[in-house]
Amino acid sequence: MDIRFDHAAILTVDGEDRELSDATLCVKDGRIAYIGGAEGAPQDYSPGRTIDAKGNLLMPGFVNAHTHLPMTLFRGYANDLNLQDWLFGNIIPLEDKLTAEDVYLGAMVGAAEMLLSGTTCFLDMYDFADTIAVAVEKSGLRAVLCQGMAGDGGNMQKIAKAKEICQRFQGAAQGRITTMISPHAEYTCSEEFLLACRDAAQELGVGVHVHASETAKEVRECMERHDGLSPIRYFDKLGLITDKTVLAHCVAIDSGDLETLAARGAHVAHNPGSNMKLASGFAPVPALLRGGINVALGTDGASSNNNLDMWEEMALCALMHKGFSGDPKAIPAKKALRMATIDGARALGLEDETGSLEVGKKADLILVDTQGPWYYPRGEMVNHVVYAGHSADVKMTMVEGRILMEDGRIPHVDMPALLDEFNRAALALRAR
Numbered sequence: 001m002d003i004r005f006d007h008a009a010i011l012t013v014d015g016e017d018r019e020l021s022d023a024t025l026c027v028k029d030g031r032i033a034y035i036g037g038a039e040g041a042p043q044d045y046s047p048g049r050t051i052d053a054k055g056n057l058l059m060p061g062f063v064n065a066h067t068h069l070p071m072t073l074f075r076g077y078a079n080d081l082n083l084q085d086w087l088f089g090n091i092i093p094l095e096d097k098l099t100a101e102d103v104y105l106g107a108m109v110g111a112a113e114m115l116l117s118g119t120t121c122f123l124d125m126y127d128f129a130d131t132i133a134v135a136v137e138k139s140g141l142r143a144v145l146c147q148g149m150a151g152d153g154g155n156m157q158k159i160a161k162a163k164e165i166c167q168r169f170q171g172a173a174q175g176r177i178t179t180m181i182s183p184h185a186e187y188t189c190s191e192e193f194l195l196a197c198r199d200a201a202q203e204l205g206v207g208v209h210v211h212a213s214e215t216a217k218e219v220r221e222c223m224e225r226h227d228g229l230s231p232i233r234y235f236d237k238l239g240l241i242t243d244k245t246v247l248a249h250c251v252a253i254d255s256g257d258l259e260t261l262a263a264r265g266a267h268v269a270h271n272p273g274s275n276m277k278l279a280s281g282f283a284p285v286p287a288l289l290r291g292g293i294n295v296a297l298g299t300d301g302a303s304s305n306n307n308l309d310m311w312e313e314m315a316l317c318a319l320m321h322k323g324f325s326g327d328p329k330a331i332p333a334k335k336a337l338r339m340a341t342i343d344g345a346r347a348l349g350l351e352d353e354t355g356s357l358e359v360g361k362k363a364d365l366i367l368v369d370t371q372g373p374w375y376y377p378r379g380e381m382v383n384h385v386v387y388a389g390h391s392a393d394v395k396m397t398m399v400e401g402r403i404l405m406e407d408g409r410i411p412h413v414d415m416p417a418l419l420d421e422f423n424r425a426a427l428a429l430r431a432r
């Protein structure tokens with residue numbers, strides 16, 4: 001159904017970061033057909049629904065550039081630990097017991113959380129990517145899916161499976177799903193395995209998504225294993241870093257790593273909440289940006305965050321780098337919003353389709369209720385959105401012109417039944 005919004009404030013996040021007030025936006029055949037004053041709206045257009053958006057704001061849906069959707073199953077489990085103790089001592093032993101049914105329920109709850117908080121697109125790394133694809137199809141979200149994997153020369157069947165999943169799901173869900181190849185990290189993959197991942201990505205023409213330099217310990221141990229090479233330089237030596245590579249974290253990096261990332265045109269997925277919760281540190285995001293590197297924002301999994309709320313990540317990113325660097329301009333509000341939307345779309349190779357409100361792009365957008373006191377006095381709305389807004393203000397989430405959440409309800413999902421089933425599965429998993 002074509003939908004027209006009237007009297008809306010609009011944050012376009014286009015090349016000029018235009019902010020409009022009392023504007024009209026027309027959605028036609030799933031794409032944005034018009035943005036501007038009501039008087040200029042197309043005459044030959046009869047929408048199925050017209051929404052009076054007075055008091056509300058339209059902006060692009062968030063792009064979550066690094067997550068593990070089914071990890072909602074582990075939300076609230078194993079808190080207040082560092083990465084190594086959390087991952088190896090608690091999470092991996094439970095992940096070994098996961099079933100496809102658990103993953104489906106976890107992914108559906110994650111998808112619902114995204115819709116309710118205004119995320120329209122995400123990059124996911126996890127086992128059972130084919131099951132996660134079912135949740136993406138059902139939820140209506142847009143996603144780049146990766147079959148997350150770790151191993152050595154004895155695990156080449158995992159790469160064959162990941163390739164098969166890429167081939168099967170590239171362009172699936174009416175084009176909303178694309179894919180990447182995803183070795184987990186340097187410390188969980190052998191060189192032979194990483195080289196085979198590189199070859200698979202090249203053969204399929206898809207990007208690579210990998211965790212890199214999340215902690216100083218990881219970097220130290222990598223340097224011991226690989227002749228003084230950091231994870232970034234080691235991956236680069238193996239040919240894994242290109243302009244289609246998205247590296248999650250990049251917390252413990254040096255100037256040489258930064259030069260490598262810039263030279264290759266690689267993308268960084270910054271996860272401020274997860275990095276702080278796991279005491280991993282502060283990624284040098286201002287330096288990455290000064291180096292011309294595209295930095296997107298992610299939540300990481302719900303178990304190390306503990307939610308999938310991009311509003312929080314956006315605010316954390318804008319605030320923590322000011323506090324850490326002493327520079328109040330380190331990440332301005334406009335840049336934080338871009339990192340949470342269009343820069344994420346760019347990292348995912350979807351810049352031409354999503355991430356900003358521009359005529360011709362897919363209508364992946366959210367309607368935000370700005371009638372709360374924290375959006376007053378009226379002024380540059382981007383500052384209110386980044387520094388004062390909440391995910392609870394999201395009134396509507398739309399992907400490709402389809403309303404997937406409105407007024408807290410997801411019409412195609414029975415939330416109470418889903419949460420009940422999910423709760424039982426998550427608790428049973430912990431007891432298994």
Ligand SMILES: [Zn+2]
Pocket residue numbers: 066067068211248300301
């Ligand atoms: Zn991660």
